Amino acid sequence: MGLIIKNKRHLMTRLPLWILVILLIGFSPAVIGLLGEILDSESCRSGDCIWTTVPYFSMFTVPVAFIILVVFLIIVIIDSIRLFKSKQGNSKSAELNFISLFESESDDIKVSMSLRFNEKSQLIFEGLDTGPKVKELRGDLDFEYKYTLQPTEVAKLATVLGIKMGDRKGLLLTLKERFHENDAFSKFGVFMDENDVKYETFFWE
Numbered sequence: 446m447g448l449i450i451k452n453k454r455h456l457m458t459r460l461p462l463w464i465l466v467i468l469l470i471g472f473s474p475a476v477i478g479l480l481g482e483i484l485d486s487e488s489c490r491s492g493d494c495i496w497t498t499v500p501y502f503s504m505f506t507v508p509v510a511f512i513i514l515v516v517f518l519i520i521v522i523i524d525s526i527r528l529f530k531s532k533q534g535n536s537k538s539a540e541l542n543f544i545s546l547f548e549s550e551s552d553d554i555k556v557s558m559s560l561r562f563n564e565k566s567q568l569i570f571e572g573l574d575t576g577p578k579v580k581e582l583r584g585d586l587d588f589e590y591k592y593t594l595q596p597t598e599v600a601k602l603a604t605v606l607g608i609k610m611g612d613r614k615g616l617l618l619t620l621k622e623r624f625h626e627n628d629a630f631s632k633f634g635v636f637m638d639e640n641d642v643k644y645e646t647f648f649w650e
Contacts, residue, residue, distance in 0.1 A: 448520050448523075448524060449463070449517070449520055449521055449524055450521055450524035450525055450528060451524070451528075452528070453528065456525070460521060463517060464514070464517075467510050467513050467514045467517060468510065468514075470506060470509070470510045470513070471506050471507045471509070471510025471511065471514075472506070472507070472510075473506055474506055541613055541614035541617055541618075542561055542562045542613060543559065543560070543561040543562075543617075544559065544560050544561075544617040544618070544620075544621050545557070545558075545559045545621075546558040546559055546560060546570075546620075546621055546624055546625050546629050547625055547626060547627060547629050549627065551576075552576075552577075553576050553577045553578040554574060554575070554576035554577070554578040554579060555574070555575045555576050556572070556573075556574050556627065557572070557573050558570070558571070558572040558573075558629050558630060559571050559572075560617055560620055560621070562613055565596075566596045566599070567593055567594060567595060567596065567599070568592075568593075568594040568598075568599045568602070568616075569591060569592070569593055569594075570591060570592035570593075570594075570630065570633060571589075571590075571591050572589070572590045572591070572629075572630050573587065573588070573589050573590075574587070574588040574589075575587050575588075587649075588648075588649075589647075589648070589649040590630055590646075590647065590648050590649075591646070591647040591648075592630075592633065592634065592637075592644045592645070592646060592647075593644060593645040593647070594637075594642065594643075594644045594645075595643070598642050598643050598644060599616070601640075601641075601642050602616070602637070602640070602642050603616050605640045605642065606619050606620075620633070623636070624636075634646075
């Protein structure tokens with residue numbers, strides 16, 4: 446959280462307001478002198494005329510205001526950098542990195558399949574079958590299966606599908622459109638083989 450600039454709107458409100466305040470502090474003797482002339486034009490005593498205030502703001506208030514202004518601008522720059530990085534982080538976290546392909550549940554079996562990108566930018570196809578029918582067929586209640594694609598192969602897959610490089614959302618949505626039924630795992634494997642996309646396969650039961 447910034448000290449002064451906490452959101453983009455503050456650049457248009459707080460920034461000019463505080464600069465104006467700092468400038469008024471710097472030239473406050475001249476402002477006071479001007480008011481003195483306006484209120485008492487016939488007797489221009491020391492401190493009541495603009496010309497008599499020059500030594501005050503040139504030697505004291507202006508240098509102090511300048512230091513305050515420099516510190517203020519440094520804080521504003523730091524706040525703006527933090528705000529920019531925060532927005533970048535929020536944008537990145539909002540990026541689509543996971544999508545469900547297929548979900549099915551009955552009394553004897555539950556099937557779920559999904560696609561996700563991990564922290565290494567690998568594309569992971571994960572599937573899990575659970576239930577009595579799985580135990581009957583495979584001897585265990587759970588059957589897990591997985592494809593793992595390295596980033597270079599993900600790029601190749603995107604090219605095959607006509608997806609712009611780096612468009613994770615577009616790639617995941619396109620794959621879901623093609624592979625969203627109970628046979629998604631096998632069909633996806635066949636599709637990758639046909640297009641020479643390399644992948645690693647994992648089964649656990």
